[in-house]
Amino acid sequence: NENGDGGRPGTISNPSLPPPIVEKIDVNPPKGTRDFPPEEMRFRTWLFNNFREVSRLFGFEEVDYPVLESEALYIRKAGEEIKDQLYGFEDRGNRRVALRPELTPSLARVVIQKGKSVALPIKWFAIGQCWRYERMTRGRRREHYQWNMDIIGVPEITAEAELISSIVTFFKRLGITSSDVGFKVSSRKLLQEVLQRYSVPEDLFSKVCVIIDKMEKIPMDEIKRELKLVGVSEDAIEQLLQVLTIKSLSELEEILGPSGDAVSDLKSLFLLADKFGYSDWIQFDASIVRGLAYYTGIVFEGFDRERKLRAICGGGRYDRLLSTFGGDDLPACGFGFGDAVIVELLKEKGLLPELSPQVENIVCSLDPELQGAASQVATILREKGQSVDLVLESKSLKWVFKRAARINAGRLILVGNSEWQKGMVVVKILDTGEQFDVKVDQLE
Numbered sequence: 001n002e003n004g005d006g007g008r009p010g011t012i013s014n015p016s017l018p019p020p021i022v023e024k025i026d027v028n029p030p031k032g033t034r035d036f037p038p039e040e041m042r043f044r045t046w047l048f049n050n051f052r053e054v055s056r057l058f059g060f061e062e063v064d065y066p067v068l069e070s071e072a073l074y075i076r077k078a079g080e081e082i083k084d085q086l087y088g089f090e091d092r093g094n095r096r097v098a099l100r101p102e103l104t105p106s107l108a109r110v111v112i113q114k115g116k117s118v119a120l121p122i123k124w125f126a127i128g129q130c131w132r133y134e135r136m137t138r139g140r141r142r143e144h145y146q147w148n149m150d151i152i153g154v155p156e157i158t159a160e161a162e163l164i165s166s167i168v169t170f171f172k173r174l175g176i177t178s179s180d181v182g183f184k185v186s187s188r189k190l191l192q193e194v195l196q197r198y199s200v201p202e203d204l205f206s207k208v209c210v211i212i213d214k215m216e217k218i219p220m221d222e223i224k225r226e227l228k229l230v231g232v233s234e235d236a237i238e239q240l241l242q243v244l245t246i247k248s249l250s251e252l253e254e255i256l257g258p259s260g261d262a263v264s265d266l267k268s269l270f271l272l273a274d275k276f277g278y279s280d281w282i283q284f285d286a287s288i289v290r291g292l293a294y295y296t297g298i299v300f301e302g303f304d305r306e307r308k309l310r311a312i313c314g315g316g317r318y319d320r321l322l323s324t325f326g327g328d329d330l331p332a333c334g335f336g337f338g339d340a341v342i343v344e345l346l347k348e349k350g351l352l353p354e355l356s357p358q359v360e361n362i363v364c365s366l367d368p369e370l371q372g373a374a375s376q377v378a379t380i381l382r383e384k385g386q387s388v389d390l391v392l393e394s395k396s397l398k399w400v401f402k403r404a405a406r407i408n409a410g411r412l413i414l415v416g417n418s419e420w421q422k423g424m425v426v427v428k429i430l431d432t433g434e435q436f437d438v439k440v441d442q443l444e
């Protein structure tokens with residue numbers, strides 16, 4: 001290469017000294033975590049830009065919270081997986097803290113903190129990194145980024161309908177259709193109404209939901225055993241499991257009667273879905289409960305119709321979360337949309353975008369004496385809002401053209417002696433090869 005010393009360009013090696021003896025560090029990121037080098041970061045930026053654009057279309061404001069929170073936000077006694085995998089530790093001040101496993105408790109904390117100083121309804125969105133500590137036996141990730149949208153202060157089902165509409169909008173922006181994905185929708189009030197009929201104490205509700213959410217993942221006997229363990233009677237268990245197999249709202253109405261909230265909420269949601277124009281995206285599925293303890297009403301999850309992937313996203317109503325933190329309850333609903341399954345879906349559907357680096361100009365001097373002039377040209381272009389990759393060392397034209405191609409530069413600006421004497425530079429349009437001498441003060 002140009003350095004003639006056989007090493008990588010830019011490395012400094014002094015042959016007179018022996019190499020330093022250092023233990024080579026592990027250059028990989030910690031287990032379960034990812035680096036985002038440029039190619040991966042371009043995809044992440046593209047994905048997050050779509051999250052942000054949809055949030056903007058729905059009039060939501062962006063928020064964020066510390067990735068480190070008090071562990072107390074996540075200590076719920078409902079046997080959730082998210083609690084088993086909490087990335088918690090004691091800090092140097094002997095405080096129990098945790099890397100956030102989800103964003104909703106932080107939202108609840110800030111809403112309580114702000115109290116009446118924030119107008120309702122709150123419509124906030126966040127894209128935040130969330131963590132879990134899982135034995136690496138399953139080789140699963142320990143961090144992911146989640147897009148959340150939440151509406152606080154709206155008791156009506158219009159809030160859930162709006163949130164589902166925002167996710168449909170997102171899918172459509174990516175080219176995903178209702179033939180590719182759908183939403184299974186139910187209401188936890190369905191379970192609540194059954195439990196009430198069998199006088200199961202209210203405080204078992206969350207635990208029962210968390211157990212039932214494991215239905216697809218563990219054998220039915222285990223589900224029954226765990227339900228019995230928390231104190232649900234055999235009759236109630238039979239009726240619960242029977243209700244979860246209901247396939248239509250009319251059947252649900254037959255069993256629960258027409259006046260219950262579960263039926264009326266779901267009917268409202270399907271009516272609104274029709275008005276929003278996304279009826280073909282949603283279906284009633286009584287078995288959907290979601291695994292978070294705090295949901296109280298409508299719950300939904302996005303799924304791929306080929307059933308090859310895990311749930312794409314999920315959410316629901318959580319009207320009691322604020323009071324579990326000692327605040328005044330406010331009606332609330334929201335969803336979480338992770339950055340992992342969506343990538344698998346886009347791969348499956350051949351919808352991954354082609355994202356290449358982009359820079360408008362590469363500027364280089366043809367003579368080391370003109371490096372300063374090249375810097376001036378770069379500055380002029382940048383002040384006009386043009387992106388510039390400025391060649392910072394004396395390089396051959398062959399090297400410059402190779403780099404220009406790699407970074408996908410639109411133009412090559414050459415600063416040469418004879419032109420510079422006339423206050424000009426050479427501009428080469430790289431995809432057509434056209435070349436012009438341009439006065440520096442007329443560069444644009």
Ligand SMILES: Nc1ccc(Br)nc1
Pocket residue numbers: 082101102130131132141142143144
């Ligand atoms: N809650 C949570 C956090 C991190 C990952 Br990866 N998955 C789920």
